[in-house]
Amino acid sequence: MERLAHxxxxxxxxxxxxxLAAIFITFLIQIAARYVLTHFGWKLELGWTIELNLTLWLWLVLFTCAFVLRERDHxxxxxxxxxxSPAKKRVFAVLAASSIVVALVAAMPDTWDYVSFYKIKKSPTLRIRLNYVFVIxxxxxxxxxxxxxxxIVDVLRGRDLSRDERDILAD
Structure with missing residues (x-):
């Protein structure tokens, strides 16, 4: 199991x-087109770079928050x-986690409708269906x-402290 997690x-x-690398490369292309190539008299329209960077940034932030960041990183x-006290920390942890779960579950039908609606629209430059952009x-x-x-389950079972929190409390 530990190998799978790794x-x-x-x-x-x-x-x-x-x-992140794609954002950086696209940004460099945009800078080169705007400042270097225009210096030599070439004019390239690279509106797609802005759209790609915005889409990648949205995906990067939400993907990273969902899959990369650990609880302690937020x-x-x-x-x-x-x-x-630890008992009150457990109450706070359950209340906070429950609030997040309830809010996201309550918003899910409208979120689904919003993303589904955008299957009829495309991005202005890259012509990507917007439901693909927002599905993240x-x-x-x-x-x-x-x-x-x-x-919530971990807190109610008494396993609410991460290894790092336990190490800090032990010091």
């Missing part, structure tokens, strides 16, 4: 790095959480529902 972790990191406002949000929401649902 392969999964490497795979999602490679996908995220590939998207930004948290823990001013109160860090100063309460459905994946993101579904993964977060599963992750935070599992977090």
């Amino acid at each position: 392969i999964y972790g490497r795979g999602v990191n490679v996908v995220a790095a590939g998207m 930004v948290k406002f823990d001013l109160i959480y860090s100063h309460v 949000y459905l994946v993101f929401a579904a993964v977060l529902i599963l992750r935070y649902g599992w977090r």
Whole structure:
């Protein structure tokens, strides 16, 4: 199981790095076309670079949040959480995870409708169907529902602290 988790972790990191590399290369093409080639009198219309970068950025952020970042990597406002007893931390953890699950589940039908509606529209330059662009949000929401649902189960079973949190508390 640990080997499978390692392969999964490497795979999602490679996908995220590939998207980041594609953004960077596209950005360099855009800079070269705008500043270098125009210096020599060539004018290339590269509107597709902006559209590709925006789409890749959307996918990179949502994909990374869903598949790459661990619980401890997410930004948290823990001013109160860090100063309460372990029992209250469990209550806060269940409330926070439940809020996320309820909100995402409640929004899922409308989100599905929104993404499905965009199958009739295409992006202006690349002519990609917009439901393909926005489907990553459905994946993101579904993964977060599963992750935070599992977090609730872990907290209720008493296994709510990650290895890193346990190590910090032990110090």
